[in-house]
Amino acid sequence: MTLNELQQQGAMATETLEKLSQVEARKCYQCGKCSAGCPVAEYMDIMPRQVMRLVQLGLTDEALKSKAIWLCATCDTCSTRCPRNVDIAHEMETLRILAKRKGIVGEKDIDKFHNVFLDMVKKFGRVYEVGLIVGRNVTTGKLFRDVNYGLPYLSKRKVHLLPEKVKAKDEINRIFAKAEEYALKELKEAENK
Amino acid sequence: MKKYAYYPGCTLGSTGVEYGLSTLEVCKKLGIEMWEIPDYNCCGSSSAHLVNPYLALGLSARNMAIAEEAGLDVAIPCAACYSHSKAAELAVKESPEKRAIIEDIIGRTYKGESKAKSILEVLAESLDLEELKAQVVHPLKGLKVVTYYGCLLTRPKKIACDDAEDPIMMDNILAALGAEILPWSAKTECCGASHTASEPGVGIGMTDKILLAAQKSGADCVATACPMCMGNLDMRQVQAAKMFNHNYNIPIYYFTELLGLALGIDSKKMGCDRHFVPAMELLQKYEKGGEQ
Ligand code: SF4
Ligand code: SF4
Numbered sequence: 001m002t003l004n005e006l007q008q009q010g011a012m013a014t015e016t017l018e019k020l021s022q023v024e025a026r027k028c029y030q031c032g033k034c035s036a037g038c039p040v041a042e043y044m045d046i047m048p049r050q051v052m053r054l055v056q057l058g059l060t061d062e063a064l065k066s067k068a069i070w071l072c073a074t075c076d077t078c079s080t081r082c083p084r085n086v087d088i089a090h091e092m093e094t095l096r097i098l099a100k101r102k103g104i105v106g107e108k109d110i111d112k113f114h115n116v117f118l119d120m121v122k123k124f125g126r127v128y129e130v131g132l133i134v135g136r137n138v139t140t141g142k143l144f145r146d147v148n149y150g151l152p153y154l155s156k157r158k159v160h161l162l163p164e165k166v167k168a169k170d171e172i173n174r175i176f177a178k179a180e181e182y183a184l185k186e187l188k189e190a191e192n193k
Numbered sequence: 194m195k196k197y198a199y200y201p202g203c204t205l206g207s208t209g210v211e212y213g214l215s216t217l218e219v220c221k222k223l224g225i226e227m228w229e230i231p232d233y234n235c236c237g238s239s240s241a242h243l244v245n246p247y248l249a250l251g252l253s254a255r256n257m258a259i260a261e262e263a264g265l266d267v268a269i270p271c272a273a274c275y276s277h278s279k280a281a282e283l284a285v286k287e288s289p290e291k292r293a294i295i296e297d298i299i300g301r302t303y304k305g306e307s308k309a310k311s312i313l314e315v316l317a318e319s320l321d322l323e324e325l326k327a328q329v330v331h332p333l334k335g336l337k338v339v340t341y342y343g344c345l346l347t348r349p350k351k352i353a354c355d356d357a358e359d360p361i362m363m364d365n366i367l368a369a370l371g372a373e374i375l376p377w378s379a380k381t382e383c384c385g386a387s388h389t390a391s392e393p394g395v396g397i398g399m400t401d402k403i404l405l406a407a408q409k410s411g412a413d414c415v416a417t418a419c420p421m422c423m424g425n426l427d428m429r430q431v432q433a434a435k436m437f438n439h440n441y442n443i444p445i446y447y448f449t450e451l452l453g454l455a456l457g458i459d460s461k462k463m464g465c466d467r468h469f470v471p472a473m474e475l476l477q478k479y480e481k482g483g484e485q
Contacts, residue, residue, distance in 0.1 A: 039383045039402075043395045071395060074243070075383035076348035080357045089349070096243055113391035114240040121241070121252070125234040127203040164206070166234045171255060171300065178298040179247035 010058020017060055019190035021094035025055040027084045034078035034088045044068040048078050048088050055091065064099040070107035072096070101187065122176050125166025195319060197268035198260035198307070199227035200278065203235050204271055208428075209420030211464035215449035216270045216312055218458045225319060227268065230259050236277040239387045239421075251298035253281035253309075258299060261307035270312040270449070272345035272419035273386075278309035279352045311346055313418045313448065314354040317362040322369040330457030331479045332371035338451070339377045339412040340364050341403065343422045347381045357381065363416055363448045370455040377410035379403045384425040393432075400425040401433040404441050413475060414444045416451055423447065428469045444472040454479055 018025065028049075035047035045067045046054075054063040063069065069092050078088040105111045120127050166172055205213030220227050233256050242249035257278055260267045269275040285292040286305040296302060310318075340363040347353050347360050355362050358381060364374045382403055388396030404426060407415050417423050427445040434441045445468070453463050460466070460476045 039385075039399055040388075040395065043398070071388075071392070073344075073383050073386050073388060073399075074239070075344040075386075077344070077381075077383065080348045080350060087349075093243060093246075097245065100244065107392065110388070110391045113387060114243055117238070117240040117387075118244060118248075121235045121237060127235050127238070128207065167232050168234075172234060174300050175251040175255060175298055176248065179245050179251045182247045182294055182298065183245045 010060070013060035014055060014058045016190045017055060017091075017094065017098070020098070020186065021087075021091050023087045023091040023094070025052055025086065025091065028052045028056060028082075028086050029084060031083060033081055033083060034086075037077045037081055039075060039077065040071050040073055044071050048072075048092070051092065051095070052086065052088060055095075060095075063095050064102065064104050065106065067106040068092070069096040069099060070105070070110050120163070122172065124163045125169065125172045126164050128163040194224050194226050196226040196228060196265060197310070197315065198263060198265040199229045200233055200256055200260075200267050200269045200274060201229065202233075202269070202271045202274040203238070204420040208424055209271065211450060211467055212270050212420050212423070212447045213464075215447055215453045215458075215463035215465075218463055219316075219449050219453045219456065220268075222453070222456050222458060223316075223320070225268075225315070228263065228265065230256055230267070233259070236274045238273050238277070242277070242280075247294070247298060249277055250281050250284050250295055253277045254285065254295050254303050255299045255301065257281055257305075257307055257309065258301040258303035261303055262301075264307075266308045266310055268310055268312050268315045270418070271421075272311065272343060273421055275309060275311040275354075276345040276352055282307075282309045283351060311354050311418065313346060313362050316366060316449075316452070320366065320369075322365060325366070325369045329370055329455050331455050331482070333367070333451065333455055333479060334371040336372045336451075336475075336479065337375055337411060337413045338367055338372045338416050339375050339407050339410050339414075340367065340380065340448070341407075341415050341417045341422060341426070342381050343417070343419050344381065344383045344386075346418060363418060367416060367448060367451060370452065372451070375410050375412050377406050377412070379406035382406075384419075384422045386421055386425075389425050389429055393436075396425070397429060397433050397436050400429050401437045401439065404430060404433055404443060405437075405439060407443055408439075408441060412443075414446055414472075416446050416448045418448050430470050442470065444468065444470050444475055446472065450476075 032049045035041050035049045038048050041047055051063050051068055072092040074089055076089045201213055237249045237252040282305050285295050285303055342360045347355055347357050368374050385396035385399030430441050450463050450465050454476055465476055466473050
């Protein structure tokens with residue numbers, strides 16, 4: 001592939017991302033304020049500022065492969081403080097959603113945690129913590145992690161032993177199905193523009 | 194009498210039971226009526242928006258739509274539920290197209306007329322601080338508190354119910370009860386949210402920094418308005434101390450527990466005996482009349 005083609009492809013990726021996130025990455029002037037205030041920065045492989053740089057350069061695939069987008073806690077400190085009003089947190093979130101759709105998962109345990117959580121919401125309409133702890137541990141293979149903490153919740157009578165269920169199951173199903181429809185439609189439109 | 198739709202989310206009947214009990218007791222005492230949203234569903238918490246924004250909007254919008262049908266604004270104690278519900282309210286008001294999509298997802302009408310409010314905001318708005326002072330039964334005189342707001346009540350700006358860097362709603366209420374509010378560095382830091390469960394190496398580290406800042410401030414306790422923050426600071430305190438070789442014994446309270454205590458509500462009735470870090474001793478001191 002020629003450099004020209006590479007750049008063209010990069011420009012396309014940047015445009016798709018901008019369509020989805022509505023974040024104007026080009027406005028970023030790389031001051032680093034986002035990285036400075038990020039409470040997770042010390043655990044990230046690349047800094048929030050660097051994520052923005054990759055996006056500016058059209059190197060979206062590199063950003064998609066990072067652990068940073070999975071470790072971001074969506075605390076919004078960066079977006080609140082950015083002198084250029086760039087919504088970094090939302091860009092991180094959008095990159096993560098795109099990565100997941102492409103099957104690129106930089107942090108498997110985190111991904112599984114959220115999957116188990118949402119499976120439960122889909123099934124019951126609500127979350128109950130015992131199921132969350134057990135389900136998460138089974139899927140991550142770390143069976144006894146957190147049992148120490150699940151049990152104290154039990155001892156304090158602070159968890160429901162059985163899930164509480166939403167009666168309007170059909171409504172919950174509809175929300176999950178329709179939301180997926182709209183998300184896929186949006187993704188397709190962004191990619192085709 | 195003011196009346197709100199009450200959204201307990203998934204935590205206020207379980208891991209955050211003290212928050213639910215203390216909120217309802219305090220509101221009863223102050224003459225604020227709470228009507229629980231019937232058959233409410235989970236807001237998607239810290240997961241849905243990371244997988245599909247439409248899912249997060251839809252889950253919250255359904256609860257808001259039920260409240261709107263009843264003609265009520267929604268009072269929400271959990272900071273995460275508040276943030277997601279507010280996002281749904283703002284989204285339907287953003288454009289007719291967006292509203293049409295959300296209404297299609299939930300199969301209900303939601304115009305954004307019913308507003309999402311954090312319980313902190315509800316109380317801060319409806320309490321006259323001078324009147325509140327007159328209602329105090331057990332003044333919190335001598336109690337040194339650091340107020341912890343975390344992320345979800347203070348950011349992003351369009352959703353926040355208080356200032357991003359120096360929020361004061363909780364400070365004002367607790368100060369009116371006689372407590373001394375100490376300055377500290379972690380007022381709006383992130384507690385690590387669900388990372389403490391999914392990626393403990395990262396999440397507990399974040400929680401530990403907040404506990405350390407609280408300890409250095411010289412406070413007797415931390416006040417919070419979020420069950421996720423409570424879970425991390427209270428339940429995970431032992432784990433953080435162990436992991437980082439620190440020595441903590443810092444009781445964490447929902448601000449509604451401290452408010453209830455000052456108003457003369459029995460602390461056990463609010464579930465204050467169900468904390469992980471022992472929380473009763475300090476409260477009982479004030480129930481018995483506080484510092485003389
Ligand atoms: S704070 Fe804003 S302008 Fe500065 S590096 Fe981060 S995104 Fe760029
Ligand atoms: S939103 Fe994410 S990237 Fe931004 S400061 Fe918080 S953790 Fe860091």
